Amino acid sequence: MPVEVDTDERLADIARATVDVARERGTRAVTLRAVAERLDRSTAFITNFVPSRAHLMANALDHARAQWDDERATHLGDLVGVERLAELCRWMCTSSPEENVLRSLWIEVIADVRGANRRAYEVVRGVTDATYGKFLAGAEHVVAGEVGPSDPADREQAAHIADILYLYCRGYEVKAVEDPEAWTDARVQASLEVLLRTLVFEPAAG
Structure with a gap:
């Protein structure tokens, strides 16, 4: 009987x-x-599952997406509203050697979205779009509490808060790859707390 393969x-x-x-x-x-050499396999074995270098990148990022979802859910736990938004920012602005490798991969992918790289880019875009949605939901709690924005001005304000925090966290991810020695977690978290106090905690308290 043929050997069953767990794809x-x-x-x-x-x-x-x-x-x-x-x-x-x-x-x-x-x-x-x-990658084949790393697994002590032939290149043909790898291409049976992943047909190109671009698909290698997409596959690595796709698996990272599931890992990120699990880690984020564990980190945020039962937090809600403003506290959840703030903790999401703090979680995104932390580093590990593996995180920076994955960031390097997605930076390479978004630098060239043509051809085969399109699949990898779609994975990255899906992750980032979903993350922005979480920022926006949290920002709505900042401007209007649990009920959510009730008018266009509130929705616009929430979008501005989400934009600023999202761009801060994404900018950090680039600098963490480009110059990790200068942009340490301690430095980034300190400036992030100033930003959170200004955008999130003080408006919510008011």
């Missing part, structure tokens, strides 16, 4: 190997051959 498990293995190669040798070193 999801294979794709997860390939995603982990992709991140390992990028962490050890840089994102430019991520190739089908390099």
Whole structure:
């Protein structure tokens, strides 16, 4: 009888190997051959599941998305409203070696969305669009409490708050890759607290 193949498990293995190669040798070193060597497999084995380098990137980011969703849900727990929004910002503005590798991958993807890279870009775009939605929902609590914005002016104000916090966190992710020694978590979190106090906590208290 033919051996049953767990495709999801294979794709997860390939995603982990992709991140390992990028962490050890840089994102430019991520190739089908390099990932195959990392797994002690042939290139043909890899292409049976992931047909191109662009799909390697998409697969790694797709698996990261599930990991991020789980980590975010655990971190935020039962927090609601303003506190949930603030903690979402704090969670996004933290680093780990693996996080920075994944950020490097998505920066490379968004730099070139043509051709095969489109699949990887769609994964990244899906993650970022969903994250913005969470910022906007939290900002609505800031301007109008639990009931949500009741008029266009309130909705516009909530959108401005969401825009500012979202762009701050996304900008941090780029700097964490570009210059991690200067943009430490301590430095970023300190300035983030000033921003949260101004945009989130003081308006909510008022």
